[in-house]
Amino acid sequence: xxxxxxxxxxxxxxxxxxxxxxxxxxxxxxxxxxxxxxxxxxxxxxxxxxxxxxxxxxxxxxxxxxxxxxxxxxxxxxxxxxxxxxxxxxxxxxxxxxxxxxxxxxxxxxxxxxxxxxxxxxxxxxxxxxxxxxxxxxxxxxxxxxxxxxxxxxxxxxxxxxxxxxxxxxxxxxxxxxxxxxxxxxxxxxxxxxxxxxxxxxxxxxxxxxxxxxxxxxxxxxxxxxxxxxxxxxxxxxxxxxxxxxxxxxxxxxxxxxxxxxxxxxxxxxxxxxxxxxxxxxxxxxxxxxxxxxxxxxxxxxxxxxxxxxxxxxxxxxxxxxxxxxxxxxxxxxxxxxxxxxxxxxxx
Amino acid sequence: xxxxxxxxxxxxxxxxxxxxxxxxxxxxxxxxxxxxxxxxxxxxxxxxxxxxxxxxxxxxxxxxxxxxxxxxxxxxxxxxxxxxxxxxxxxxxxxxxxxxxxxxxxxxxxxxxxxxxxxxxxxxxxxxxxxxxxxxxxxxxxxxxxxxxxxxxxxxxxxxxxxxxxxxxxxxxxxxxxxxxxxxxxxxx
Numbered sequence: 155x156x157x158x159x160x161x162x163x164x165x166x167x168x169x170x171x172x173x174x175x176x177x178x179x180x181x182x183x184x185x186x187x188x189x190x191x192x193x194x195x196x197x198x199x200x201x202x203x204x205x206x207x208x209x210x211x212x213x214x215x216x217x218x219x220x221x222x223x224x225x226x227x228x229x230x231x232x233x234x235x236x237x238x239x240x241x242x243x244x245x246x247x248x249x250x251x252x253x254x255x256x257x258x259x260x261x262x263x264x265x266x267x268x269x270x271x272x273x274x275x276x277x278x279x280x281x282x283x284x285x286x287x288x289x290x291x292x293x294x295x296x297x298x299x300x301x302x303x304x305x306x307x308x309x310x311x312x313x314x315x316x317x318x319x320x321x322x323x324x325x326x327x328x329x330x331x332x333x334x335x336x337x338x339x340x341x342x343x344x345x346x347x348x349x350x351x352x353x354x355x356x357x358x359x360x361x362x363x364x365x366x367x368x369x370x371x372x373x374x375x376x377x378x379x380x381x382x383x384x385x386x387x388x389x390x391x392x393x394x395x396x397x398x399x400x401x402x403x404x405x406x407x408x409x410x411x412x413x414x415x416x417x418x419x420x421x422x423x424x425x426x427x428x429x430x431x432x433x434x435x436x437x438x439x440x441x442x443x444x445x446x447x448x449x450x451x452x453x454x455x456x457x458x459x460x461x462x463x464x465x466x467x468x469x470x471x472x473x474x475x476x477x478x479x480x481x482x483x484x485x486x487x488x489x490x491x492x493x494x495x496x497x498x499x500x501x502x
Numbered sequence: 503x504x505x506x507x508x509x510x511x512x513x514x515x516x517x518x519x520x521x522x523x524x525x526x527x528x529x530x531x532x533x534x535x536x537x538x539x540x541x542x543x544x545x546x547x548x549x550x551x552x553x554x555x556x557x558x559x560x561x562x563x564x565x566x567x568x569x570x571x572x573x574x575x576x577x578x579x580x581x582x583x584x585x586x587x588x589x590x591x592x593x594x595x596x597x598x599x600x601x602x603x604x605x606x607x608x609x610x611x612x613x614x615x616x617x618x619x620x621x622x623x624x625x626x627x628x629x630x631x632x633x634x635x636x637x638x639x640x641x642x643x644x645x646x647x648x649x650x651x652x653x654x655x656x657x658x659x660x661x662x663x664x665x666x667x668x669x670x671x672x673x674x675x676x677x678x679x680x681x682x683x684x685x686x687x688x689x690x691x
Contacts, residue, residue, distance in 0.1 A: 167673070170670075170673040170674045170677035174645070175645065185646075187619065189573060192530075196529075202546075203549060211521060214557030214560075215520055215560060219516060
């Protein structure tokens, strides 16, 4: 057996384990028989010991049960957490790899996001009341109602709409950068609103007044196709007055009644030069076009096609005529080559 | 609410089981403790500690065969007594007399089965003589009381790995002694 143990210690250990278990089983049987055969001498257990033991049993059983239940709960919780993490992992993998799952979920959240303002009882009236900057309030014709109100990032937008769908829109931008002058300067008429330089632009039946207070960078824009030129001017005056300008004139009262709409662009007798500050808030030097015509992809841009220099969000830009499209090409300054072109866009 | 009701029912059931076991065993436990301890207060402390230990093992006891519950309780109280003596530095580890007394030796010559049992007990005494009292306690805690290694390690004040190594050595000693006896499986079945 010694040789066996030396050659295969593990095998011997298994043998030792088995025989020890057998011996201990026999030992337990012998013990039980000995106890059964033992004469039971009467034993007097003291009341104190008996009470102590019974109390131990009572409290100990409860504790043991609590431990037992606690272990089960812990095990159940662990299983639940593992299952939850597995589900999260599977969901994350499916979400990131399967479009059929991702799209409905994303759409669901987008819908919730869109419905959120309604759910939170947000309305243009409430927003306007909260903002306190509804400059059109009480100035529009009677059948116009507030349709949109936005006062975010210092950009104010107020839109009134009548049952026919006609609108009056007032916008206030914090800086002149936001006001685009997209080639409409030619149709502009210079005037004053509340003592401020202003321009009235009429195009495709839409009238727009743009003005800026002296000493301020903000730009006001009032746009509509629904009311007459005179009413529009009176409305602009009233707005400017409401913003803190001169007192409103008598013409303000005219706004209560809508006037017939003029579909055609109005023809004016004015011959007033438009102030440069309004048309072009950022004076810039005359452009010098690059010697080498710029190009974008397969579409070459010939400097000879430049028809007009326009301001485009405070950046030098030129209107180009190339085929059917009009292009706006812009660069940091006119002497830069095409490599320094920072942006262009195609206008329909 | 439902789990609480179940808890209460299970609690009552375990408590009743333990009370029954206690009432059946307490006298024998008291006597067993008295074999190793002379002072009444020590005996009562040991019996009380043994009851606490038995309560901790209520689930195991309920699974045990009825005939093995009393030996389990007696072995527990004996281990508690040994631990008590060790705490008081009064345990002589080489003294086997007390433990050998557990195995009956006499009045078994008439019937064959009694003869066989007497022979078995003699073999057991011979085997246990080959291991120390501590190793015998270790074997009892492992195979009779069915304690996990961690609990045995705590009782011995050693690491669980040391328990496994010590068990392996003890089992080898038992196997060696058994081989020296001329082990025949039929003798043990």
